[in-house]
Amino acid sequence: MREQLTNAAYGVLDYAAYPIGMLLVAPIVLRYMGAPRYGVWTVATAAVSMGSIIASGFGDANIQHVARQRGLGRHATLIRAVRSMIGINLVLGTALAIIAWMLAPYASRHLAPLEPALQRDCLWSLRLASIVLWIRTLESVCISTQRAFERYGAAVRVSIVARVLSLAVAAGLACIGESVGAIVAATAILALFGTLLQYVHLWRMLKTDSLLPSFDREAMKALLSFGAFSWLQAVSGVVFSQVDRLMLGVSLGAVAVASYALCAQMAQPVYGFAASGLHFLFPYLAGRTTSGPPTHLRNAIAIAFAANLLFVAAATVTLLAFGPHILRAWAGPAIAESSAPIFSTIVWSSALLGVNVTGTYALFALGRVQIVTWLNLAGGASMLLLMVWLVPRFGVIGLAWARLCYGSITLLIYLPLLRLLSPQSQPQPLLSAVPKVYEEA
Secondary structure, three states: OHHHHHHHHHHHHHHHHHHHHHHHHHHHHHHHHHHHHHHHHHHHHHHHHHHHHHHOOOHHHHHHHHHHHHHHOOHHHHHHHHHHHHHHHHHHHHHHHHHHHHHHHHHHHHHOOOOHHHHHHHHHHHHHHHHHHHHHHHHHHHHHHHHHOOOOHHHHHHHHHHHHHHHHHHHHHHHOOOOHHHHHHHHHHHHHHHHHHHHHHHHHHHOOOOOOOOOOHHHHHHHHHHHHHHHHHHHHHHHHHHHHHHHHHHHHOHHHHHHHHHHHHHHHHHHHHHHHHOOOHHHHHHOOHHHOOHHHHHHHHHHHHHHHHHHHHHHHHHHHHHHHHHHHHHHOHHHHHHHHHHHHHHHHHHHHHHHOHHHHHHHHHOOOHHHHHHHHHHHHHHHHHHHHHHHHHHOHHHHHHHHHHHHHHHHHHHHHHHHHHOHHHOOOOHHHHOOHHHOOO
16 A cells, blocks of 8 residues: 555656646746747747657556566566567657657747747757657656556656756756757757666666567557557547637637636646546556456455545535635736636536546556547547537637536446446456467466
């Protein structure tokens, strides 16, 4: 229990450290570099974040497969899977980095159309950001593998130190008048050193002769069969998290977007802290699915769901009680007043997403990633259709209702989970689903 609580604490720290650091550093960068260059830095940072999420979409497949092979005691198969995962991410990360590099001139012309010096700075900032994206993609293999071993501490410590140092360097370079390109270059160097250190830790943990990329046929088959769905879910998550703001901006203008975005940003931690704090449940369950049918995991899942529900309830009540006052102090009375009609609906939509965390990780661990992916796509598609119909009629309130529908649909993941955990279902042990080629003497 102590180990799981430690993993949960590291998961929350990993989620919260960088955004808090950004909040602290942003005023310094804005003051010394000005709004235009701060905007370029923000775009470069957002490009790295979004690209990293898309490129590391196969990480869940690595966690599930490595944790299961670890539970079976198949070290040689585990090593082949990790090296194949490095190969997959190397190819995917390189492709995304090349695309980002090629799109940089187009983006820089639109971000700074009237200032040639700023346009050049923007161009090289975005190109250097594509390199950071490539490095983060390779780092994600180390992080997911260590999480599959239920060791969150080492990976999180290195990742946080590298990213917090990059923010400190950004503040220092901004104070002495350096360009945005210099800041992103420093970030790339720190990310490279952090990733190299992650691979040293991984090599020692696995006790293997080589971590060079490979493409083992059976390992690739297992990783891609799961990873194709987890990657699709990561991509759709990026799209669905941004499309509401785009539609609202086109329909109602920038002021409506500002109010809506601030409410969504304040409500996001309800889901974010639940997802990061309970992430240890995924490798914990995946490593134990080989010892029998899913029914023997019922107690662990029930305890996790109770903790999940308790946290979401407490966070929701707290936000509903104090959120409007915080919003008024944070953004001013005008934004607080315009946000009042939608704030509670957005909080409830984030709460519904937070409640489905336990079910999502349990189905991932049981290898039922398809169910989670299709339900998330169904929820996102329903949200988009409702937005098209509701926003022209009800404005921003209609958009909040569409988000609420998305959260409600994702709760349906508990129906197949309950069926899997039901004693009457009597499913076969998951060991029987492992390809025979993995059965080592």
